[in-house]
Amino acid sequence: MTDTPPDRPSASAVERLLADLKALLGPRTATSQAVREHHSRGEGLPDAVLPDIVVFPETNEEVAAVARLCNDARIPLVPFGAGSSLEGHVVPLHGGVSVDLTGMDRILEINPGSLDCRVQAGVTREQLNREIRSAGLFFPIDPGANASIGGMTATRASGTNAVRYGTMRENVLGLTVVTPDGRILRTGGRARKSAAGYDLTRLYVGSEGTLGIVTEIQLRLNGLPEAVAASVCQFPDLTSAVDTVVAAMQMNIPLARIELLDDMQMRACIRHSKLEGYGETPTLFLEFHGSPAAVAEQMDMMRAICDEHGGSAYIHATRPEDRTRLWKARHDVYFACLGLAPGKSCMSTDACVPISELANCIRETRADIDQTGLIAPIVGHVGDGNFHLTILFDPQDPDERGRADALAKRVSLRAIRMGGTCTGEHGIGLHKLDALEAEHGPSVELMRTLKRSFDPNNIMNPGKMIRLS
Amino acid sequence: MTDTPPDRPSASAVERLLADLKALLGPRTATSQAVREHHSRGEGLPDAVLPDIVVFPETNEEVAAVARLCNDARIPLVPFGAGSSLEGHVVPLHGGVSVDLTGMDRILEINPGSLDCRVQAGVTREQLNREIRSAGLFFPIDPGANASIGGMTATRASGTNAVRYGTMRENVLGLTVVTPDGRILRTGGRARKSAAGYDLTRLYVGSEGTLGIVTEIQLRLNGLPEAVAASVCQFPDLTSAVDTVVAAMQMNIPLARIELLDDMQMRACIRHSKLEGYGETPTLFLEFHGSPAAVAEQMDMMRAICDEHGGSAYIHATRPEDRTRLWKARHDVYFACLGLAPGKSCMSTDACVPISELANCIRETRADIDQTGLIAPIVGHVGDGNFHLTILFDPQDPDERGRADALAKRVSLRAIRMGGTCTGEHGIGLHKLDALEAEHGPSVELMRTLKRSFDPNNIMNPGKMIRLS
Numbered sequence: 001m002t003d004t005p006p007d008r009p010s011a012s013a014v015e016r017l018l019a020d021l022k023a024l025l026g027p028r029t030a031t032s033q034a035v036r037e038h039h040s041r042g043e044g045l046p047d048a049v050l051p052d053i054v055v056f057p058e059t060n061e062e063v064a065a066v067a068r069l070c071n072d073a074r075i076p077l078v079p080f081g082a083g084s085s086l087e088g089h090v091v092p093l094h095g096g097v098s099v100d101l102t103g104m105d106r107i108l109e110i111n112p113g114s115l116d117c118r119v120q121a122g123v124t125r126e127q128l129n130r131e132i133r134s135a136g137l138f139f140p141i142d143p144g145a146n147a148s149i150g151g152m153t154a155t156r157a158s159g160t161n162a163v164r165y166g167t168m169r170e171n172v173l174g175l176t177v178v179t180p181d182g183r184i185l186r187t188g189g190r191a192r193k194s195a196a197g198y199d200l201t202r203l204y205v206g207s208e209g210t211l212g213i214v215t216e217i218q219l220r221l222n223g224l225p226e227a228v229a230a231s232v233c234q235f236p237d238l239t240s241a242v243d244t245v246v247a248a249m250q251m252n253i254p255l256a257r258i259e260l261l262d263d264m265q266m267r268a269c270i271r272h273s274k275l276e277g278y279g280e281t282p283t284l285f286l287e288f289h290g291s292p293a294a295v296a297e298q299m300d301m302m303r304a305i306c307d308e309h310g311g312s313a314y315i316h317a318t319r320p321e322d323r324t325r326l327w328k329a330r331h332d333v334y335f336a337c338l339g340l341a342p343g344k345s346c347m348s349t350d351a352c353v354p355i356s357e358l359a360n361c362i363r364e365t366r367a368d369i370d371q372t373g374l375i376a377p378i379v380g381h382v383g384d385g386n387f388h389l390t391i392l393f394d395p396q397d398p399d400e401r402g403r404a405d406a407l408a409k410r411v412s413l414r415a416i417r418m419g420g421t422c423t424g425e426h427g428i429g430l431h432k433l434d435a436l437e438a439e440h441g442p443s444v445e446l447m448r449t450l451k452r453s454f455d456p457n458n459i460m461n462p463g464k465m466i467r468l469s
Numbered sequence: 470m471t472d473t474p475p476d477r478p479s480a481s482a483v484e485r486l487l488a489d490l491k492a493l494l495g496p497r498t499a500t501s502q503a504v505r506e507h508h509s510r511g512e513g514l515p516d517a518v519l520p521d522i523v524v525f526p527e528t529n530e531e532v533a534a535v536a537r538l539c540n541d542a543r544i545p546l547v548p549f550g551a552g553s554s555l556e557g558h559v560v561p562l563h564g565g566v567s568v569d570l571t572g573m574d575r576i577l578e579i580n581p582g583s584l585d586c587r588v589q590a591g592v593t594r595e596q597l598n599r600e601i602r603s604a605g606l607f608f609p610i611d612p613g614a615n616a617s618i619g620g621m622t623a624t625r626a627s628g629t630n631a632v633r634y635g636t637m638r639e640n641v642l643g644l645t646v647v648t649p650d651g652r653i654l655r656t657g658g659r660a661r662k663s664a665a666g667y668d669l670t671r672l673y674v675g676s677e678g679t680l681g682i683v684t685e686i687q688l689r690l691n692g693l694p695e696a697v698a699a700s701v702c703q704f705p706d707l708t709s710a711v712d713t714v715v716a717a718m719q720m721n722i723p724l725a726r727i728e729l730l731d732d733m734q735m736r737a738c739i740r741h742s743k744l745e746g747y748g749e750t751p752t753l754f755l756e757f758h759g760s761p762a763a764v765a766e767q768m769d770m771m772r773a774i775c776d777e778h779g780g781s782a783y784i785h786a787t788r789p790e791d792r793t794r795l796w797k798a799r800h801d802v803y804f805a806c807l808g809l810a811p812g813k814s815c816m817s818t819d820a821c822v823p824i825s826e827l828a829n830c831i832r833e834t835r836a837d838i839d840q841t842g843l844i845a846p847i848v849g850h851v852g853d854g855n856f857h858l859t860i861l862f863d864p865q866d867p868d869e870r871g872r873a874d875a876l877a878k879r880v881s882l883r884a885i886r887m888g889g890t891c892t893g894e895h896g897i898g899l900h901k902l903d904a905l906e907a908e909h910g911p912s913v914e915l916m917r918t919l920k921r922s923f924d925p926n927n928i929m930n931p932g933k934m935i936r937l938s
Contacts, residue, residue: 113715113825114854156664167662169671170639185912191821192853193636194890195625195675196897197905197934198916202638202671206664223721246582252692252759254723290721293766301760352660356582384661385583421663428665436666443654446923447667453922454915465666 008095009075014052017097020069021055028056028103039098042085043145044348045431046395049091051078051098058103060176060184060215067213068182070097070459077180078461079209081148082124085155086348087429089208093463101150104215107131115221116173116190121150121214128219137221140165143425144331150214155427156206160330163249163383164256164289165222167425172205176216180455190218203450208427209461211454225256225289230323231299233311234283238262238366241282242359244309245382249355251305253298257287258383259330262366265337265377265390272336273329278313284382285330287323333379337390341375344392349408349431351415352386352424361418362387365411372403386424413438428465436466477564478544483521486542486566490524493534497525497572508567511554512614513817514900515864518560520547520567527572529645529653529684536682537651539566539928546649547930548678550617551593554624555817556898558677562932570619573684576600584690585642585659590619590683597688606690609634612894613800619683624896625675629799632852633725633758634691636894641674645685649924659687672919677896678930680923694725694758698768699792702780703752707731707835710751711828713778714851718824720774722767726756727852728799731835734806734846734859741805742798747782753851754799756792802848806859810844813861818877818900820884821855821893830887831856834880841872855893882907897934905935 009017021029030036031053041048052075057063070077076096083090092098104120107128111117112135119128126146128139141152143159151157153175158167165171174188177200188194188201204214235241245258260282261269267280286302288295303314317323329336337346353361362378369376369389380387389411393404412422412435422428422435437444447466451458458468478486490498499505500522510517521544526532539546545565552559561567573589576597580586581604588597595615597608610621612628620626622644627636634640643657646669657663657670673683704710714727729751730738736749755771757764772783786792798805806815822830831847838845838858849856858880862873881891881904891897891904906913916935920927927937 111823111825112719114823115719116823156662156668158662162662166639169662169668170635179915183911183914185915186910187912189890189908190823190888191855191884191890191893192824193625193627193631193638193821193855193893195627195892195894196890196901196908197675197913198680198919199625199638199668199671199675200912200915200919202668206666206668211667223719225721250581250584250692252694291766291770294763297760297762352662354580354583354585354659355661356580386660386662415660419659421658421660421665423664424660424662425664432665439658439665441655442652443656443669444666445652446648446654446669449922450667450919453918 009052013073013075017069017073017075018053021053021066024065025055025057025062030054039080039100040091042083042088042090044086045088046345047088047091049093049095051092052095054098054100056100056103060178063099063178063213063215064182064184066097066099067178067180071181071457074457074459076462077459079150079154079213081122081151082146084145084147085151085429086426087431089155089427089429089464091430093430099213101148108216110135112137114190115223116218117221118216118218119149120216121148123149125149125152132221136224138224139219139221141168141171149217149219153205153214153217154207154209156425158381158425160257160259160381162381163258164254168205169202171220172201172217173220174218175201175204175214177204178213178215180212180457180460188218206427208429208465210451210465211460227290227292227295228323229288229295229299230317230326231286231302232283232315232326233306234279234281234313236281236310238282238362239359240309241284242362242382244284244305244311246355246358247305248302249383251301253301255286255383256289257285259285260380260382260387261285262378264375265333265379268336268340268377269329269333272339273332275329285326334390337377337392341392345395347391347393347404347408348388349391349411350386350388350424350426351411351420351422352384353415353418353420355385357418357420358382358385361414364414365389368407368410372407374403374407376407384424385420430464433467478521482542482544486538486544487522489538490522490535494524494526494531499523508549508569509560511552511557511559513555514557515814516557516560518562518564520561521564523567523569525569525572529647532568532647532682532684533651533653535566535568536647536649540650540926543926543928545931546928548619548623548682550591550620551615553614553616554620554898555895556900558624558896558898558933560899562899568682570617577685579604581606583659584692585687586690587685587687588618589685590617592618594618594621601690605693607693608688608690610637610640618686618688622674622683622686623676623678625894627850627894629726629728629850631850632727633723637674638671640689641670641686642689643687644670644673644683646673647682647684649681649926649929657687675896677898677934679920679934680929696759696761696764697792698757698764699786699795700755700768700771701752701784701795702775703748703750703782705750705779707751707831708828709778710753711831711851713753713774713780715824715827716774717771718852720770722770724755724852725758726754728754729849729851729856730754731847733844734802734848737805737809737846738798738802741808742801744798754795803859806846806861810861814864816860816862816873816877817857818860818880819855819857819893819895820880820889820891821853822884822887822889824854826887826889827851827854830883833883834858837876837879841876843873843876845876853893854889899933902936
């Protein structure tokens with residue numbers, strides 16, 4: 001058992017492995033600088049480390065053979081999908097092999113009769129939704145980026161629709177997994193529920209590539225809603241906006257999306273997305289799914305709740321083009337934030353608290369941000385108690401980067417103190433190892449037991465998610 | 470590592486442990502025949518084994534101390550809640566200590582603002598619902614029996630409301646767990662979602678007492694629905710009843726309950742529960758939750774779907790007393806079945822398939838039952854693809870018991886062949902060890918790895934859920 005993450009492999013070990021990988025995959029084995037750089041980091045922070053080798057397997061068997069070779073050579077293995085991770089999951093911290101799964105992009109089966117499908121790990125969520133739309137189906141998990149389903153599984157992704165449809169935790173029915181020693185295993189199945197054995201599926205969902213490589217995913221799908229509508233409402237302050245969300249959740253209104261943008265985020269979006277008729281105040285974007293009558297009723301109920309909490313500038317967007325414009329503005333918040341301070345970089349952090357603590361947590365966080373002098377808009381999937389900070393900082397200014405890092409850490413600890421979690425959906429990666437310990441305390445030791453028994457040579461994405469000592 | 474379940478502990482080892490347990494718990498340590506018999510079996514099959522000792526701990530620390538003593542002495546430990554398990558989970562197969570958690574029956578916190586609560590493992594679901602009703606809340610998981618929340622967690626229970634509200638998998642936010650070596654650990658938290666670390670919570674949910682003892686559970690709660698209504702509809706045959714369910718699911722009708730009773734089950738219920746105006750044909754019991762307008766719309770939509778599929782005798786039950794009568798009849802199916810053949814015993818088995826396979830699977834199963842000459846009504850939470858057989862057999866007739874066992878095994882294998890699972894909600898226990906292997910194949914080895922690393926001395930409920938060799 002290697003208790004500390006391995007150092008970079010020696011040149012001779014890499015040489016030998018490269019020969020074996022070339023024999024296995026031929027030209028789908030790359031060592032060029034450009035390809036290695038592309039696989040050196042995700043989105044978000046610019047921390048980057050080059051892999052020694054990048055491979056592009058196309059079958060379960062090829063992934064298994066790659067794993068066996070790496071395991072025998074004790075060389076790290078880092079799965080890579082769309083590269084949209086925000087927490088450094090795909091950075092090959094100790095070199096080794098980056099396993100690019102984008103070539104595994106086939107949709108293997110679609111079962112409209114039972115509302116499920118099976119896809120390879122490299123399929124992206126937009127690709128999947130394009131394919132199943134004609135069957136009247138959609139896959140609701142929407143983290144913003146056009147992430148791969150494999151990556152979304154590995155990070156337990158969620159996003160704007162999770163308040164109604166759940167996260168990857170609820171929507172993955174089963175997996176094909178390659179273990180570090182190269183076995184190809186199936187977990188779960190196609191039934192909506194099962195009480196048969198340990199929930200290996202849920203163990204791999206969110207394991208961040210540290211227990212094996214997810215190569216295929218069986219997913220739950222949903223019927224496209226008969227009617228869809230959106231609303232926007234503005235509030236005089238954060239508390240009234242958040243209290244509106246809490247009231248809606250307690251009244252069981254089955255909202256499909258409920259997103260909060262704070263005043264600074266609205267300033268960014270108004271400028272970037274040319275939103276007209278809105279002020280720079282806390283704002284909720286809402287979406288409703290259901291029968292036409294159900295949607296109309298939900299909208300009326302929400303309007304009443306908004307009114308009670310001092311909401312204004314209420315608009316209903318039932319035309320698809322108006323809805324698209326609103327949600328495009330929501331999805332473009334990252335670019336909108338960058339526009340607030342040209343030349344700066346963005347650091348994105350997320351946290352999630354019990355919904356009763358949300359107003360407090362966001363209020364304290366807003367005051368904290370203001371004290372730092374940094375620009376950091378807040379946006380959130382507030383129906384789940386989940387919010388994000390997009391912290392702008394000058395990458396050339398170590399002091400500013402330090403203040404940004406410290407702010408992100410305080411957000412994690414504040415959420416934990418309020419009974420929440422240091423990450424609702426982005427994962428631990430390499431930036432939140434301390435926060436994991438703060439959140440889970442002695443039970444992290446049980447996670448270590450798990451990691452050691454599943455990956456005794458610590459070749460799977462070493463240095464991520466959990467410190468082994 | 471003890472790879473085979475330990476044999477019964479020696480008399481002298483039990484003697485020594487008993488002295489230690491008495492020092493720890495005083496009179497809450499029992500060895501009387503009556504108490505041991507009460508802890509020798511669950512419901513369902515009469516297979517029984519006496520524990521050597523029964524203890525009644527009342528705190529996490531006491532449970533941890535019991536675990537440490539048992540671990541040091543290598544003596545098996547079997548958690549015991551309401552005793553309503555149907556698959557032999559609580560049978561002390563190799564003797565040892567039955568840990569009765571019914572004394573841990575306190576509700577530790579109720580958080581109406583964030584719709585969650587924390588309870589001790591011995592709290593029953595009816596007790597919890599009584600306590601939270603005045604706060605406008607309810608806990609939806611309803612397996613029929615007044616099970617303990619700890620037992621429901623350990624078996625990943627679900628029941629009639631799962632189609633709308635999910636199972637224990639979706640409704641447990643976090644746990645307090647005592648490990649076999651006596652550590653007290655917290656998993657999960659109060660946030661609705663988290664991407665922080667391995668999902669230890671989901672690992673313990675459904676682990677059937679084989680990885681540790683669940684002592685406290687943080688649960689999601691729901692607001693009581695504003696309006697509730699029920700309907701009943703009868704069908705000329707199984708296929709039209711099941712097709713009705715499939716159509717409703719595909720149309721996204723948010724049914725709260727959708728239960729199928731086959732012709733034999735209806736015969737039993739008409740007799741036992743004095744249901745008037747119904748024929749002995751396949752029947753759906755439905756329940757709707759929502760605003761009054763939403764409930765009315767759902768009922769109209771369901772009526773239209775039922776009509777299309779040849780439904781008749783359609784009744785709406787909006788008055789609480791009528792709904793109660795219907796659901797009491799549903800909950801009393803066990804007794805109704807016993808009434809079909811006085812003197813016989815009941816064996817209950819469940820399976821779950823993708824909903825598109827449900828009609829086929831139930832039809833084949835009905836034909837299979839008819840060939841055996843046994844009486845076995847079918848009832849099911851069909852919105853999830855989950856159905857149960859209540860197989861009647863003469864406990865004095867080994868041949869009949871053999872035919873009943875063989876039928877239950879064929880149901881498991883049929884469900885697996887159709888892409889489903891050998892148990893949707895009852896668990897593996899001691900009757901479905903073969904079925905687990907048939908369903909999960911080589912990935913059972915990964916479950917063994919897990920069990921060995923979490924419980925290296927195999928003291929936790931040995932012989933259940935998984936064969937170690």
